[in-house]
Amino acid sequence: MRLVDIMWLDPEFHTDRLRIRVAQAGDGAALYRCITSAAEQLTPWMSWMNPLPTEAGCEDFCRRVHADYLYGKSLQCLLWSRRDGSLAGFIGLMNIEWTLRHVEIGGWIHPKYAGQSKEALEALVNYSFTKLKAKRVYMTIDDRNLAANTLARRAGFKLEGLLRNQELDAQKAWCNICMWALVDSDVRGQPGGTVEPGTGAARSVTSVAVTAPLRA
Secondary structure (H helix, E strand, O other), X not given: OOHHHXXXXXXXXXOOOEEEEEOOOOOHHHHHHHHHHOHHHHOOOOHHHOOOOOHHHHHHHHHHHHHHHHOOOOEEEEEEEOOOOOEEEEEEEEEEEOOOOEEEEEXXXXXXXXXXXXXXXXXXXXXXXXXXXXXEEEEEEEOOOHHHHHHHHHOOOEEEEEEEEEEEOOOOOEEEEEEEEEEOOXXXXXXXXXXXXXOOOEEOOOOOOOOOOOOO
């Protein structure tokens, strides 16, 4: 990894409705409040919600991911509403592979701001390809999470396959994972796919309300 690579990791950028900023020391209390108020929506998809994180644990997380940012390992950001200043969720670039230019996107959003999921995701995708010069951007999503899989499709990601019994879910049961990806030569808007809840079977869809969080 070169110094210029680290410099490409901007600590903050904006969309029309969101301020996207790297998590840092002092953000733990706001993150804790956001998580606890969205616990019902997050718990089915996030293994780290069992048991529920503590405020101290959220603060430790913010400090650790900020250190990872400084070392160029990841760009894990909090989503702040530009309208009311509240914390709206979390999104980040994890597992940055500088040699291959591969990055993974993951995150979640508070149900109050669910309509801004696509805006946040597309901002990170654009950042990955323009600033980081990524060759491949990918997401892994539980096949039962219809809203998140549909969001991936709406953002232009291609469904590459289904990884069966790939991970343990929040209830410690085996789950299937959809692998979504974009490469630098992809053209947005081509048909993708989403997943029928509970079946793992890919199908085409036109639209669906995005009310569930992204898988981290």
